[in-house]
Each structure stands twice: as structure tokens, then as C-alpha cells.
Amino acid sequence: MKITIIAVGKIKEKYLTAGIQEFVKRLTPYCKLDIVELAEERMPDNPSAAEKTQALTREGERILKAVKPSSYLLVLDVAGQAISSEQLAAKFDSLALSGQSDLTFVIGGAFGLSAEVLAAAKERLSFSKMTFTHQMIRLLLVEQVYRAFKISRGEPYHW
Template sequence: MKITIVTVGKIKEKYLTAGIQEYLKRLTPHCRLDIVELNEERMPDNPSPAEKAQAISREGERIQKSIRPGTHLIVLDVAGQMLSSEQLAAKFDTLALAGQSDLTFVIGGAFGLSPDVLAAAKERLSFSRMTFTHQMIRLLLVEQIYRAFKISRGEPYHW
């Protein structure tokens, strides 16, 4: 399985980078996972609604250019569907059985995702109704991808 995470913004915290790298290493026998980091739009300290919309639009254009044709696109969206780890594992299994082995997850910027990116998504996934930093959600996502593979294989999972 090939999994890509397209994300707006860079990881700034060393502890998050270390955690992400650990899960990427653990995922090596299970899948090929690539992370595509896109630049955030520069914004004033207190942006207007129009400036936010413009930033979302420009980030959305860059996100769409990073998405491969034919990939199963899943966007992370606070208003999306919440799944258990077991349900995510079952979703991976179902997609694989249907011949869909190319998945792309998208994590938007600070102000969210453009309507065009949301419309292109096959699914919207929410980790919680709570708000997390986009940097932190990347760590949570790679951990859940790893956990899904372990669940699918019936292997124990311990950190």
C-alpha cells in the first residue's frame, strides 16, 4: 500500500518530529508512506475574513497539485466522520480488497481546507471535535495508520 500525507506547514517541535520519524520507521514493513509538506501562506497577525479565504484558496491550489490522480483522497476535517482505530483498520482492508492501494490524507493549514479540496475528497475524517495543532495531528495520523496495520494483521500493539 502507498500512503501519502499532504500537509500544509512544517513541524517545528523536535518531540513531534521524533515521534513521526519513529512511526515512519515502524511503518516501513507495512507500507510506503511519504509526507509532502507545503508552505503555509504568510498572514498578518489579525487577518480579515477575506485574507483567510485567499490563504485557504492558495493553499488549496497547492494541495490539489500534490494529489495524484486515482488516489483515494481522505481529508482531515473536524466536521468529518469519527472512526475507531478498528474501523480505520477495516477501512484500509476494504480499500485494499477493492484494489485501491493508493491513499492520500490531507491536513490543511491553520484556517482549514478550500471548498475544492473538500469536494475532491472521497472521505472526511475527524480525530475529535477538539482542536489540535496541525503539527500534532500529523503525529496522531501516522500513529493511527501504524495502529491500523497492526490491528489488520492481528499483531499486538505496544508503544
């Protein structure tokens, strides 16, 4: 399976970078994982609604250019569907069985995702009703992808 994570913004905290690198390393036997970092749009300190929309539109255009047309697009969105780790594992299995072996996850920046990116997604997933930094979500996502592969293979880690 090929998994791409497209993320807006850079990881600045060393502890998050170390955690992400650890799970990327652990995922090597299970999938080919690529992380694509896109720059956040610059905005004034107190942007207007129009300035936020314009920035999200520009970020969205770059995100959609980075998504392969044949890839199954899942976006992380606070208003998306909350699923369990077991359901994520089952989703991977189901997609693989149907011949869909190229998945792309998108993590937006501080202001979320454009309407165009949300509309292009096959699925919108939420990790929680709580708000997390987009940097922290990247670590949580790679850990959950790893956990999903372990669950699918019945290997120890999940329990």
C-alpha cells in the same frame, strides 16, 4: 499499500519530529509512506475573512496539485466523520480488496482547508471534536495508520 500525507506547515517541535520519525520507521514493513510538506500562506496578524479565503484557496490549489488523480483522498476535518481505529483498519482492508492501494491524507494549516479540497475528498475524517495543532495531528495520524496495520494483521500493539 502506498500512503501519502500532504500537510500544510512545517513541524518545529523536536518531540513531534521524533515521534513522527519513529512511526514512519515502524511503518516500513507495512506500506510505502511519503510525507509532503507544503508551505503555509503568509497572512497578517488579524486576517479578514476574505484574506483567509484567499490564503486557503492558494493552499488548496497546491494541495490538489500534489494529489495523484488515482489516489483515494481523505482529508482531516474537524467537521468530518469520527471513526475508531478498528474502523480505519477495516477501511484500509476494504480499499485494498477493491484494488485501491494508493491513499492520500491531507492535513490543512492553521485555518483549515479550502472548499475545493473538501469537495475533492472521498472522505472527511475527524480525530476529535477537540482542536489540535496541525503539527500534533500529523503525529496522531502516523500513529493511527500504524495501529490500523497492526489491527489488520492481528499483531500485538493495539491491545
